[in-house]
Amino acid sequence: MKIYKVIGLMSGTSLDGLDLAYCHIWETSKAWGFEIKQTHSISYSEEMQEKLKKSIFLPADELLQFHNSYGTWLGIQAKDFISTYGLDVDLIASHGHTTHHQPQNGLTFQIGSGQHLANESATKVICDFRTNDVALGGQGAPLVPIGDQLFFGQYDFCLNLGGISNISFEENGKRLAYDIGLANMILNHITQKIKLNYDKGGSLARTGKINQLMLDRLNDLEFYKLPFPKSIGFEWFVKEVVPIVETTSDTIENLLHTAIHHICDQIALQVKTQKNKTNRSLFVTGGGALNTFLMDCLQEKLGTETKVISPSKTLIEFKEALVFALMGVLREERKNNCLSSVTGAKRDSYGGVVYLPS
Known part of the structure; x- marks a missing residue:
């Protein structure tokens, strides 16, 4: 039985901060199991909170710059989390932070560049879990x-x-x-x-x-x-x-x-x-x-x-981070993590883009 050691990262629409959950996740013949081994929450500064809140109004070039810098920031937080607790990590599964969600227009965007996150944390990253479902005609949400x-x-x-x-x-x-x-x-x-x-x-x-x-x-x-x-x-x-x-x-x-x-x-x-x-x-x-x-x-x-x-x-506080850790594992195993019965997409699919550190 393989035990995946994953960090789930979650930043939600309430804008209260970043949740990090280090989880062990496994599958037996009967069911999936998990254990949340370590958690940490980082409150957003007033400046970051305002920037995230107003990001939907940014011009495209400024939004993409923020996408990259926020990805680097996520990578720094993940690296500190790993270092502080001496964690052995297979991958990081990151939700990112949703700035635009317009599935009726075929559009959803979560900032937090996977490549910048991977490079900064020196760890494999899986992120961008919603885009594929939207491309298949789905809402890209909810994913939990x-x-x-x-x-x-x-x-x-x-x-x-x-x-x-x-x-x-x-x-x-x-x-x-x-x-x-x-x-x-x-x-x-x-x-x-x-x-x-x-x-x-x-x-x-x-x-x-x-x-x-x-x-x-x-x-x-x-x-x-x-x-x-x-x-x-x-x-x-x-x-x-x-x-x-x-x-x-x-x-x-x-x-x-x-x-x-x-x-x-x-x-x-x-x-x-x-x-x-x-x-x-x-x-x-x-x-x-x-x-x-x-x-x-x-x-x-x-x-x-x-x-x-x-x-x-x-x-209560880290369930979403746990679920994105699970979604990362399912993507790694090429098993469906987006349910068409939930999102309205053409079919079930496995969402997530893989980034390797360089």
Whole structure:
């Protein structure tokens, strides 16, 4: 049994930082297995956060320069991680950071040049996991469902609460998944108005009250009426959501409280729509799972028929990095890591481009 030793790198739409997870991953005759051996998170500086946030507005030449310099930066972080903990690494699987996601136009772009990353870290790199699926007519997202299927298939639903909320589940022998809508992206946008990176545990949100007009406007967004497969990115947030938040005059506490009710309304709607059976299990990971008010609100809206389950803090925070490590292993073995049942592509495929250090 071969054990792959992989570092998964993940930078999400919530813009809170870079997650690194050193994982051992293996396949037996019965199932895939994993162990998260070491983790590290690096918070983005205010300057880096702003640069990432505004990267969608950069001219092409400046964006490509940033693509290269960000790749070098990723390589430095990976090299320091390897050196600090004395890690034996087969490969690095990097998600990069999504700047443009327009699958309807055949376009998705994650910055973080694989070649620069490989050269700086002196390690084989696999990245650019979305492009091939989009070239096959798919959404290129969400990608985490392959990990849900192979690692966490015992749960009825797997919910990830990153910048965006997405869900996956089995139906008629196929994995289905899609972006539900908002999660930490709107919450962090609101807290940054008072120079706070995030609302720890949802403590501010818990003291607020619902702003009904804002809630109705959010719940009425066109995206929620679209059939899946579907996905969203930062462009959608800037265009559709930010104007609603910015034109709502209310306290930070009320804005946060309302946003959480909106997030939970949409999740509960999808869970109740997709499965009719009782005693459902909803496995929740991502930074939003650490927001206790959000989790309490979600359990209340789902009722007794669905049990909301959150795992260890390590798995909550590093599940996406773990899944990209798995995607790197699957690419290395030329096994499918993009599911057409999820993305709407012409066929299942294995995405990822391999870069060797030089």
